[in-house]
Amino acid sequence: MSASKTVGSVDAMELIDTVQRSNDKLRYALHAARMGLWEWDLLANSVIWSPETEAIFGVPEGQFKGTYEAYAAFIPPDWLDRINVKVTDFLNEASDVSEILYQHPIVRGDGVDTWVEVRGTLTKDAAGRAASMAGICADISDRIRQEQERQNLEVKLQHAQKMEAIGQLAGGVAHDFNNILTAILGNGDIAMSALDEHSPPRIAAALEQIVKSAQRAAALTRQLLAFSRRQVTQPRTVNLNKTIDDLEPMLHRLLPENITINRKSTSTLPSVFIDPTQVEQIVMNLAVNARDAMSNGGILTLYTGVATLDKTYADDHPEVLPGKYVMLSVSDSGKGMDKETLSRIYEPFFTTKELGLGTGLGLATVYGIVKQNNGHISVYSEPGSGTVFRVYFPFPPDTAKEDVPEIQHRTDLTGTETILVAEDDDLIRGLVETQLSSAGYNVITAANGEEANEKYAHHEGHIDLLLTDVIMPDMNGRVLADTLLEKQPNIKVLFISGYTANIIANHGVQDAGVAFLEKPFTLKMLLTKIKGLLNQGLQE
Numbered sequence: 342m343s344a345s346k347t348v349g350s351v352d353a354m355e356l357i358d359t360v361q362r363s364n365d366k367l368r369y370a371l372h373a374a375r376m377g378l379w380e381w382d383l384l385a386n387s388v389i390w391s392p393e394t395e396a397i398f399g400v401p402e403g404q405f406k407g408t409y410e411a412y413a414a415f416i417p418p419d420w421l422d423r424i425n426v427k428v429t430d431f432l433n434e435a436s437d438v439s440e441i442l443y444q445h446p447i448v449r450g451d452g453v454d455t456w457v458e459v460r461g462t463l464t465k466d467a468a469g470r471a472a473s474m475a476g477i478c479a480d481i482s483d484r485i486r487q488e489q490e491r492q493n494l495e496v497k498l499q500h501a502q503k504m505e506a507i508g509q510l511a512g513g514v515a516h517d518f519n520n521i522l523t524a525i526l527g528n529g530d531i532a533m534s535a536l537d538e539h540s541p542p543r544i545a546a547a548l549e550q551i552v553k554s555a556q557r558a559a560a561l562t563r564q565l566l567a568f569s570r571r572q573v574t575q576p577r578t579v580n581l582n583k584t585i586d587d588l589e590p591m592l593h594r595l596l597p598e599n600i601t602i603n604r605k606s607t608s609t610l611p612s613v614f615i616d617p618t619q620v621e622q623i624v625m626n627l628a629v630n631a632r633d634a635m636s637n638g639g640i641l642t643l644y645t646g647v648a649t650l651d652k653t654y655a656d657d658h659p660e661v662l663p664g665k666y667v668m669l670s671v672s673d674s675g676k677g678m679d680k681e682t683l684s685r686i687y688e689p690f691f692t693t694k695e696l697g698l699g700t701g702l703g704l705a706t707v708y709g710i711v712k713q714n715n716g717h718i719s720v721y722s723e724p725g726s727g728t729v730f731r732v733y734f735p736f737p738p739d740t741a742k743e744d745v746p747e748i749q750h751r752t753d754l755t756g757t758e759t760i761l762v763a764e765d766d767d768l769i770r771g772l773v774e775t776q777l778s779s780a781g782y783n784v785i786t787a788a789n790g791e792e793a794n795e796k797y798a799h800h801e802g803h804i805d806l807l808l809t810d811v812i813m814p815d816m817n818g819r820v821l822a823d824t825l826l827e828k829q830p831n832i833k834v835l836f837i838s839g840y841t842a843n844i845i846a847n848h849g850v851q852d853a854g855v856a857f858l859e860k861p862f863t864l865k866m867l868l869t870k871i872k873g874l875l876n877q878g879l880q881e
Contacts, residue, residue, distance in 0.1 A: 375480035381409065381461075382473050383432070388412060397457060397480045399449030415447040431463070432471050439463045441474075444481065455482040518558075520766050522861035525555040527772040530864040531779070559861045576714070578612040578737050581645045581669055584620045592628055592641075599638030600631075607646040613667050613734040619710045620669075626703040627671040627730050634675025634728060644670040648733060650717070661717050666733035678722040686720065707732075754868035755781040758805035758875055762786045763793035763821055764837075765813045769860075773808065776864050777871075790816025794824055804832060805875060811838035833874045837862070 377394025381387070388407045390398075395405050398415055405411065416424055424445055431441045444458045461476030529552040536545050585604075592602055624643070631641050648668040655663045678686070687708040707730075711718045715735055722728035760782050764770040770786050777784045785800060787793035790813050797804060807825055809818035816824075822834045835856045858870050 377478045378475075379459075379461075379478055380473065380475040383471050384473075394478050397449075397455075397478060398447065399451040399453060401450075415449070417446055417448060420445050441476075444485075455480060456485040457481060519860035520769055522555050522559050524768045524772055526552060526559070526861050526863050527776060529555065531775065555861070576614050576616045578614055579617045579620060580610065580612050581620065581667060581734075582606050582608075582610050584617055585624060585643055585645065585669075588621060588624055591625075595625070595628060596632050596641065597638070600635055601640050603640050603642040605642065605644040610645055610647070611667055611736055613714075614737040615714050615734065619714070623669070623707050623710055623732060624671065626707050630703055631671065631673035631675060631728070634673050634677070636675075639674035639727075642670070642672045644668075644672075646670075648731075650733065658717065661733075662735075665736055666717070667736065669732045669734070670729060671732075672727060672729040674727045677724045677726045677728055679724050683720065683722060754865070754872050756872065756875060757781055757783065759783040759785065759800075759803065760806045760808055760871070761793055761797060761800075761804050761825075763788075763790055763807070763809040763813065763818065765789055765810060769810075773867070776867060780868055782871075789813050790818065790821040793821055797825055797828070804829065806833040806835060806871060808835045808837065808871070811836050835870060835874060 375397065377397050378391040379394050380389045386408055388405075388409060388411070390400075390405045390407070392402045395402055398405070413421060413425070424443065427443055428441070440460070440462050442458070442460045444456060446454060446456050448454055458479045458481045459476065460479075461474045463471055464473045464475070466472040529548055533545070533548050533552065536548070585606075589602065589604065596602065628641060635641075646668050648666050650658075650661055650663055650666060652663045655661045686704050688705065708718060711732055717733040719731045719733075720728065760777055762770060762773050762777070762784060764773060764786070765788055767788070770788065774784045774786050785796055785804070787796050790809070793807075793809070794816070804825075807822060809821055811818040813821075818836055818838075822836070825832055826834070833856075835858060837858045837860060856870065856874055858867065
């Protein structure tokens, strides 16, 4: 009898031990899965949470106040109503639906924001009334964060694809369009130079409008290429303080008198590696944007300094590398922007201005330039509280030296040297020949590289400068230049092109020390570049 009791007692102890081990395994599994159990007595409004559920909600073990209202207190106010409606509708459901599943954010007991998923099963009493619910609660913050990151990446991908599509369109038409604009500007210059005091004023006015319209079209093309990151650039190490200081007189002319310019800077500012004209584009576009936001006047603040973007910031902005940056901040005290507007400000052709008052390319241009230079741009704005744009440029290499361009005062742009022009576009070739000849130069023209090479071989005398288009059939400008440099090492070379940067980059004309003139160009730009090359004895 005692043996039987002993055996029974041993069996009971083993059973208890087995149950305990099973409970331990269940708790371990729930903890590993970041899940907890809960039970709600609907009739008594009594809620029981397992320790794992309390841990998910950031409540010390055993400290949860067991009511539905205590659970609801963790739900943010903007979510509480919809959760209450969902639960109430479920409990009042007349059908046989017995399971509920929903997700919502919570503010944990320790103040941390997270997301939970609640799943429950309903039990009814003999009278068919809802009596109790039981289920599980899971911490799904990682899942929500991954989903948000995926959505953000999709948005960025769509934005990148949109910019790429517009960029391809811009690049596709840029060459022909720039050739046309070069012809318009060049012939306009020639026609205006032929005017005298006897010319009808209306003719002079009409020519002036033609040239101005062509210049506006050229500026629009440059903006398209800038935002699509296909703008031809000539970067060098630049001091932002000096560049912005030089821009201030232009800003004062651009902004009305009721807008005050507030300039702040760090005196010892490292240089950045960028085309200085791109810095001007950034500042002017942001200043125009600020001006339009301050129709009743205000303060435009320009600040330059050094900023550190740490790993935490980089984690939230995957395109950013942690480290030190040279920062340019442009802020205004204007009307600000709402979240919907902020989400679209870099889209090409998006504008909040009235029809005809803006192209919608200003901020898209800024965005494209910043990305082209491996930088980062951020914006903060609220309706009625103004806007702050911050542009971050990476530090230049330690070995980089600041390139201070030589200040040259040139008044005489004429010359007598011999220039070989290789250009496959008949219109541009004829225009350049006319322009250079009128300036006194001896001009030899060729429709392609092979013809230019042949004319060089048959020319009796010295050729001082080769002016060549980059992209030509059969023999391109780079190959032509290399061929002639082998025969005459001291020949000067000036490349011209209306193609975009990504196309001409592979032809070596963007290398340091190579002279390049982007189409469309004016007569003065062409003659100034040529005169500088011939006078210096070295390619710019």
